[in-house]
Amino acid sequence: MSAAVRFGVNYTPSVGWFHHWLDFDLDAVRADLDSIADLGLDHIRVFPLWPYFQPNRTLIRERAVADLVRLVDAAAERGLDVNVDGLQGHLSSFDFLPAWTRTWHRRNLFTDPEVVEGQAAYLRTLAAALADRPTFLGMTLGNEINQFSAAPHPDPDPATSEQIDAWLTRMLAACEEGAPGRLHLHAEYDATWYQDDQPFTPAQAARHGAVTAVHSWVFNGTAQRHGRTSVASEHHAAYLVELSKAWADDPRRPVWLQEVGAPAPLVPPEHAAAFTEATVAGVLDCPDLWGVTWWCSHDVSRDLADFPELEYGLGLLTNDRRPKDTARALERAARTGFTAPQRRTTALVVPADPGSRSLCAPGGPVYDAYFRLVADGARPTTVLDTRAADRDHLSARGITEVVTSDQVLPPHKDH
Template sequence: MRFGVNYTPSEGWFHHWLDFDLDSVRADLDALAALGLDHIRVFPLWPYFQPNRALIRPRAIDQLVALADAAAERGLDVNVDGLQGHVSSFDFLPAWTRTWHRRNLFTDRDVSDGQAAYLRTLAAALADRPNFIGMTVGNEVNQFAADPHPDPDRITAEDAGRWLTLMLAACAEGAPGRIHQHASYDAAWYQDDQPFTPGHSARLGDLTAVHSWVFNGTAQRHGADSVPVEHHAAYLVELSKAWADTAHRPVWLQEVGAPAPLVPAGRAAAFAEATIGNVLDCPDLWGVTWWCSYDVSRDLADFPELEYSLGLLTGDRRPKDIAAALAEAARQPYATPTVRGTALVVPADPARRSRCAPGGTVFDAYFRLVADGVRPTTVLDVRADDKEHLAVRGITEVVTPDQVLPTPQGGR
């Protein structure tokens, strides 16, 4: 079981790449290693590293390698996100994809060739480092492909699948044998018209990554100390298994955090303890990577308010109570959880995936089961009668949402 953190530098946020200070990075990593964590997820900002389609800056690559080596000296492994892409409400796209040079990020051949070259270069630069876990194609790149983005690059699900296959192949060419995957925000699981689908997340790449944020309506509907809030990460892990083609595909809880004020600061540590405890009860979990390492400095403008306080540590590297909660979880011996034998049926049709979102019938039925003491997983409706599939997964009971939820008033 892996425990780590998404590395947001204490000085300069991700803009630190413009004024890279290895001594500051080392001090940051010292404080993270002291918590007993074993890995970090690192975010090069794409326009800083590849400002022109034909220019991948050698000095930027050298700085990334230096950061990875500093992490290795402190016993930390490194996963690298390539296409940033989108982070903390800001878009970071190179000028050669926008305005006068506007080209679709996912279907334009020149853009795809440039992206693939960039990912291949990053992966190759770290391929010989023992502490290099592998590449994530990019951070929540699916948000560029549909509403509510203000200026989306419209594509089909087929386009998304082709693009992901090409990008993952570039990562593997640069660093064969490493773990390479991609990461979507939860619209992939919840939004009917999102072209990046649950199948893409659960079938492409070496493992499935899920990002759990309870500001998606879960906390607003149910409250900070509710069953859905404390089990939301576990729900996404188990929801992903319905679409996986292999019974024990690893799932990485790659982002989870305690967003104030929906999760009040005084409850953040308890939220972390509950979330981690519940997700550790999910079989086939690869690891937990908390968002994030350091608070965003109040000297930086225009972030959403919640982004300023998500760190495990303050900007002057002092650990908060929530850091102690993660450190304690990392110290505890890991016991492999038992199989989840009860499966809730979910629609295989991506155009009906909103039933899995907060307020949907699948979502509500899942948490009704949890509240009743059941440890549910999920199964696609097209596999619900497949005895071989159920047996391989250890599923002994299949239930539908209408068997779990009370009949609405009036019998409808």
Template sequence: MPDATRTLRFGANYTPTKGWFHHWLDFDLDAVRADLDSIAGLGLDHIRVFPLWPLFQPNRTLIRPRAVEQLVQLADAAAERGLDVNVDGLQGHLSSFDFLPAWTQTWHRRNIFADPEVIAAQEEYLRTLAAALADRPNFLGMTIGNEINQFSHDPHPDPDRISQEQAASWLERMLAACELGAPGKFHLHAEYDATWYQDGQPFTPAQAARLGAATAVHSWVFNGTAQRHGRTGTATEHHAAYLIELARAWHTDPHRPLWLQEVGAPAPHIPAEHAARFTERTIANALDCEDVWGVTWWCSHDVSRELADFPELEYSLGLLTNDREVKPAGAAIALIAEQWRGRAHKPQPRTTALVVDTGDTLTSPARAACAPGGAFFEAWAELTAQGVRPAVVLAEYAYDKEHLAARGITEVVTPEQMEPTHA
């Protein structure tokens, strides 16, 4: 069980300034070092790193030693600057682009979650990356992949459809491969918010909240939240906190750590001149939740305008410019990290809980109510706007005195009991 008074971690998802994630094709350790210097200069303590799966494993039975060596060099460079490293393995999906090996596509089309040969190759790939870093003190552990659930369901144009049972089995095998490569490290998985919001999504809240060393949440207000509530709306500035509290409802360990692993200020929903305020408010609200492991901002550096075809918002999400100059959001998070350095994180329990009912706890067939515009989402936002600090409790535990007491909950409210107000 984690120490409830441990200090918080603040970091950035590392986006290389030279060539974006294509930098693995022309790996330049000096450029990486300069990038890491600028990240460390913000006072951050960790980075999340993204190998591109097709470049590291271009054939099902070939994991390129040189690519693995370069990943280790990056981790060692981070260590020299006081930065710990988490590595995402199966990339997977990044900033609207898919990166899948040729041996899973077109003429070799195979389901990446269900085909036995693909699964075996993924296991060996994750084990190899983890083993290469296992003896590095600054290696935190592996994340299986970045929002890989987007490959399993709509709206992906060519999804690899699977059942929830297949998703759970796949996650368990991938996590076991990471553990085999680097025993005892902080291995986890991470999905985009369809896990919490989309009916029929095979990757479920229960899987997110119960498999792996921590629960990861990715908070993006361009999902309808900012469009509905505006840039300063309660729901917008508390979206990350909402996801954290929603995730906690499925925890079986009341002190399981939660990692706000991705959060950013996307333009035009959050205009550049308001990015610092959004950063400050979002992090402050997230840190008003218990058992937060840390915050990892998306992303470290802006994407170069020399690169084509990204969605417009992707170019400007960095804490630093592509020339490594600190932006207002970067200055804001640097100040937050400094203010929290050495301080224990122990917010007061949230004593009022809003009841969420998604149907069966394990399968959650009715998740749409939790999405922006859904009855539960809007009720939670209304309560928050009224000055309440709402937790979330599953319907099956709403009258379980032992469960409520373990979480410090003394009052339970259902969305139907609330008076409608404007959030």
């Protein structure tokens, strides 16, 4: 891992959104990539749509895979490394699942043996197609695929944490079989860290794969509760990075802020650049940060229907590839020299029990205590309650002070 933090963007094609795979236009892709490279970024994360690439369990379309390789080669020509998400899965409020897993062929995404082997074959095929490309970073299993495993999804594929553990092991092994030694990982939305009954657990996020990935969105109650300029909103990404470290076995495990954005109307467009600057400054103060990958590159075209309103304006660039103020804010960060931050010496205790994750969620005592510490000028990290007295663990992480939520928050007063 390089000592320098990577800066990149999740690539949303300006023409056709992710449906561009149906009518792949390399010239349009090249123009998009030019506009990204002009910002001084060094990588993109790309999203093949699973049903378009594997419409039948035993049919992985060679032409689609070839188009993915052409995209990666075009990115390389512009100095951009590429991470590839495999199982899409879920994007911008839409689900994209192949027909062989739904309705008349309804089978569990995580536990059905034939589905699992079909997924493994797909991930292995994509990884193998790119294994000889030096700018291929590696595979992410899918985009926030944990949203299929439990509520609030309207039609979830239920699984136990043990079954999810086996699924993650199998999928990551398939990626490694296809492209040995690359940066293969999995990534979930923040229910993994906040939802008590979510079968994807913090321990899995922090121990499976080459790096830990976190996705930070302040529409999860943070901005609603505290406001866009609050300590909690501007440091939410840093909080997730440091929260993830409590469960890691490796005290220097890298953490990738793989998604973060400025969602309107909670962050109005005229304030998005300031939010971007504050968020990036906060997360750059986290040791062992692999990179920051903004959501997203280009706005969704207004010609496309039925997206939530906020999705249309999340791009760093407009639909006609003009950079916004947010793009310039990220560009400044990417082009500025980076000094590795000092270790964080104060650790807030968090529950190891995954059934108590809501204590860490917006409104929970761990969450509130963390941001009270930040507001008071501290640079906190976190430690599991089961490791809070483990001197070797604390020493390995540079922790010299351990505090609990009760010690940080004012006493509760009954009314």
